[in-house]
Structure formats: C-alpha cells, structure tokens
C-alpha cells in the first residue's frame with residue numbers, strides 16, 4: 001500500500017484477445033493500478049460498473065492491434081474519488097462517469113476494475129438519491145439518449161416516437177423527452193408494457209403483436225411524429241417507410257444499423273444516408289447518433305436525476321466474480337435497462 005491507501009495492484013477484468021467474452025475476458029488479481037495521473041485526471045475507486053453492447057461487440061469484432069489489448073473491459077462506472085489530483089473533486093467524493101471507447105482504447109483503462117484513471121471532465125457528482133448500482137450505467141446510454149434527442153432538436157409539445165422502450169438508451173430517452181415536455185410513443189414487447197408506461201410513455205405499441213411499421217402505416221399518428229428515435233437499430237425499413245408517420249420537417253435519429261451481416265449494413269447505410277430522394281430515397285432527415293463526452297450533458301443528466309425526473313432503469317446486478325454471467329445477460333438482447341456489476345460492497 002502507498003501512503004494514501006491506494007494499492008499498487010488490483011483485481012480487474014482484462015480483455016486479452018478478440019472473441020466471445022467467455023474466452024476474451026479474464027479476471028487478473030495483480031493488475032497494476034494506474035496511479036500516475038496526468039494533469040486534469042483523477043483516480044476513482046470503482047464501486048459499481050455497467051456493461052454496454054458496444055463492449056462485447058468490440059471484443060468480437062476488433063483485432064488486438066486496433067483495440068490495443070490487453071486492456072481493462074467496459075466503460076461505465078460509479079465510485080469515489082481516490083486521488084483528486086488538483087481537479088474540482090475532493091478525495092471521497094461520490095461520482096459517476098465513463099470512458100468513451102476511443103479514450104478507453106488509448107488509455108487502456110476501463111470500468112471493470114477496482115481503480116480507474118480518467119479525465120475529471122468525464123465525471124460528475126452522484127446525486128444522493130441514487131446508489132452506486134443505479135449511477136454506474138448512466139453515462140454511455142444516457143448520453144446517447146440525450147445527445148440523440150438534442151440532435152433531433154426536440155421541443156416541448158412535440159410527439160417523439162421511441163423505438164425500443166426498454167433498451168437502456170430508450171429507457172433514458174423516454175424520460176428525457178417527457179422531462180422536456182414532449183408526448184412519447186414507444187415500442188416494447190408484452191411483458192415490458194408496464195415498465196415502459198412507468199418510464200412515462202403516453203402510448204405503447206407492443207411490437208410483437210403489432211409490428212410498428214405496418215401498425216403505424218395503418219394507424220398514422222395525428223399529428224405525425226416530429227421525431228423518431230430508433231434505439232434498437234435493427235433495420236432501415238422503419239426509416240424508409242417513415243413518410244407515412246414522420247412529419248415532412250421531422251427527423252429520424254438512430255443509434256446504428258443492424259449487426260446482421262455486411263450486406264445488410266451496406267444496404268441500410270445506402271437506404272438511410274446515401275440514396276437521394278430523387279433516386280427514390282426517403283424524403284426525410286436521417287442522423288446517426290455518435291455519443292461523445294460533453295461535461296454539460298453529464299451535468300444535465302445529473303440534474304435531471306437530482307430533480308427526480310430521470311431514474312436509471314437497472315435490469316440486473318452481478319457480483320464482480322460473476323462478470324461473465326453479466327455478459328451472458330446483456331448478450332441475450334433482452335435486458336430491460338442496464339446490466340450492472342457490484343465491484344465493491346457499499
């Protein structure tokens with residue numbers, strides 16, 4: 001132990017190679033704590049972390065040379081400041097924060113460890129109304145929700161259609177759109193209808209009984225949606241059919257295109273972004289969301305939570321030893337909100 005109680009080695013889940021998490025991620029019990037801080041960085045003692053689909057997708061897709069392995073897994077965390085290093089925080093402050101993927105690759109740091117070094121402008125104070133588990137999963141999905149809605153320019157009184165009411169991103173987007181005074185229509189499957197209503201959706205479409213595209217074509221909303229936010233990103237068709245239910249000056253934002261093969265991806269990209277309307281393309285605005293760190297957005301999420309307008313939806317919590325089970329859960333594609341990991345007991 002050093003004089004300020006920060007150990008030199010820690011337990012951390014390390015991505016050692018490309019592949020399925022069961023082969024790619026291992027628990028190391030003597031991984032060095034990165035305690036040499038650059039100006040503007042703080043060291044956080046992690047209490048809880050949360051998984052995101054991008055974690056296992058990168059594990060499966062990116063070769064070691066690009067992902068710069070070995071590196072600590074995952075991006076979202078909550079904890080206490082272990083070394084404030086002259087930043088705005090004090091030792092012991094309770095925070096939540098994140099490492100965007102490029103920062104994690106560059107620094108080798110990640111959330112599934114006992115200590116993480118990261119820039120202080122990627123952290124904000126944790127509201128006392130939520131615990132570390134609920135705080136751990138806010139940043140990546142919450143920022144994606146907020147930044148997507150900002151990119152769409154939502155205004156009070158508009159109607160927003162959120163495809164995927166219980167995706168982590170969708171669960172934040174419903175609540176943020178409601179907090180900004182919008183009407184919200186969201187999709188979900190039958191067992192999750194009450195959850196989505198509880199998040200604030202004014203109307204819920206059960207996507208298994210009423211496939212959204214045909215349902216909306218047959219029952220067009222009045223007025224047409226001002227904004228569509230696709231937080232599932234499974235197909236381009238929701239966009240290409242959108243003139244039937246998205247206002248002419250409306251906007252379609254999406255978290256991405258399907259993982260179902262390169263052919264599908266290229267087709268989706270062509271249909272959503274490249275094909276002009278005079279070539280039969282869709283005569284509506286389309287934007288892909290790419291989440292970035294912005295301190296003011298982190299602060300906005302913190303304030304919404306502090307005001308009780310935003311409550312992180314947690315699907316399940318796993319112990320630090322059970323991280324591989326947490327990956328199994330998120331990889332089902334059925335998690336309702338965030339899959340969290342308890343790193344140390346509160």
Ligand SMILES: NC(=O)c1ccc[n+]([C@@H]2O[C@H](COP(=O)([O-])OP(=O)(O)OC[C@H]3O[C@@H](n4cnc5c(N)ncnc54)[C@H](OP(=O)(O)O)[C@@H]3O)[C@@H](O)[C@H]2O)c1
Nearest residue numbers: 053144164166167168169189255289290291333334335336
């Ligand atoms: N572009 C970016 O910067 C960015 C940032 C963050 C995330 N993403 C991407 O956004 C997507 C969502 O991420 P996430 O963490 O929010 O996902 P997630 O929480 O893992 O999504 C799981 C949820 O999706 C719902 N779902 C699955 N298919 C559905 C469908 N056809 N219609 C409605 N709901 C459906 C499931 O509910 P049911 O069981 O009811 O089906 C389940 O609750 C991922 O592909 C992720 O990679 C992109």
